[in-house]
Amino acid sequence: MTSSGAVAASARAVVGLHATEPVSVYLSAWARSGATQADVDDALYRERSVVKQLAMRRTLFAFPVDLLPAVRGSAAARVAAQQHGLLARSVVTAGLATDGDAWVERACDLALERLAQEPATTNQLRNQLPMLAVRLPRPENPTSPPAPVAARVLTVLAASGRVVRGNNQGSWTTSKPVWTLVDDWVPGPAGSAEPWGAAEGYAELVRRWLWAYGPGTEADIVWWLGATKSAVRQALADTRAVAVSLEDGAPAWLHPDDVDPVAAPAPWAALLPALDPATMGWRGRTFHIDPRTAKAVYDRAGNGLPTAWWNGRTVGGWTQQADGRVTVVPHVDLPRTAIIALDHQADELTQRLDGQVLRTTFHRPQQEGDRPVTAERVP
Structure with missing residues (x-):
């Protein structure tokens, strides 16, 4: 298996990697396969064995390419319909049109016609298509200043599987996608395949x-x-x-083929990023985290923050110091073996990041009174 193939295998093992925060794809793949930044770039942008797609809960995922037709016909289609309806109602409320659905379809058609000529960023589309420069109130925060409608039109197109986030003009820690028609980006049968039935x-x-x-x-x-x-x-x-x-x-x-007893794995430790599939895989989470400490690694909306795991349980979070050093923040007492293993993971992640301090859009409660893991805390 190639190194970039390991990235696709990591995504397949958890259905898809969360990609709302750009760094999550890289850190989730590294935690599971040791994939480097270059490996993830190869999988996303050169081989395109993993493709970003807006889907479940209006969340961005990096899916194995073969799963795209199934996603587009089901979870993504549901999000596309919801976002289309929200935008259409906003257009009517703002007085831009009396037929909001027709307005949205026209805006989508203009964007697709432009992208058929050449891939483009959101800013380029907004500057070249006056219809996409129109400003509307933000549905998630009506009291904030109105924003250009381009991003909302692209959300509809991306969820419906008509456009895709192609090359990234930003670094691996930022998202500045070049929007591309799906047929021009996705390789093989998955690119031209019709979405499956719901x-x-x-x-x-x-x-x-x-x-x-x-x-x-x-x-x-x-x-x-x-x-x-x-x-x-x-x-x-x-x-x-x-x-x-x-x-x-x-x-x-x-799963019908997964009913046999499973032996306990060898002890393991992992540091996972915000919105990692392991923290976002279940609604009921008490089997892997103490409810009393869950609020330290989930924000008020239920988004998983950077977490530390030991033997299948969330035992804390992790953060970075000003110099980029990764430190583990435990929320339970840990045996020495766990501390050593998590310290080793922190050292490896520190080396990977090479002094770069990551930023997250989510509030991180564990930064309030952070405590690095030390052997002195072992009872």
Whole structure:
């Protein structure tokens, strides 16, 4: 397997890597496969074996390329319809048009016509297409100044699978995508393939989720998928998922080929970035984190912050000092073996980052009174 192939394998192992924060793709792939920054760049921008796609819960993912038709026909299509409707209503409310749907379609068509000539950034599209420079109130914060509509039009196009984030004009820590038509970017059959039907697409996503995250509850899958209970129940039936019980007696589901007992793995430690699939894989998280400490590694919206893991449990977070040194911030007492293993992970990540201090858009509670891991804390 090539180094960039390991990146695709890492994404496939967890269905897809979260990509809302650009650095998450790199750090999640490194934690799972040792992939370097160059390896991830190769997978994303040269081989394109992993492609960014807006999907579940209006979240950006980096999916294995073969999964795109299933995603586009199900979770992404649901987001596209929601965002199209929101934008259409905003257009009417702002008095730009009486037919909001027609306005959105026209704006999308203009953007597609321009991108058919040459890929472009959001700013380039806004500067070249006056319709995309129109300003509307921000739906998530109506009291803030109105913003150009270009980003919202591109959100509709990206979710619908008509355009894709191509090359990145920023560094690996920033997102400045060059928007590209899907057929011009995605290699092989996946690029030209029609989106699957919604039921078929949801079944494939649930099948892969069960393999990666099962056992899980219906509530876990509904939350992760951002879909309705009826869609999830149909997908569970279509995948012939096996009903099981969790330790607390709650009903849950397993992949039909994953019902054999699994031996406990060797002890392991990992430092994972914000929005890593492991922190965002389930709605119910008490099996891997103490509820009393969960608020230290999840923000108020439930977004997972940088976390430290030991033997399958979240035991704290991690942060960086001003000089770029990575330090672990424990929230539970740890044995010496865990401290040594997590310290080793912190040293390796420090070397990887080479003095670069990462920034996150999420509030990080563990920075309030950070405590680096030290052997003196072991009882």
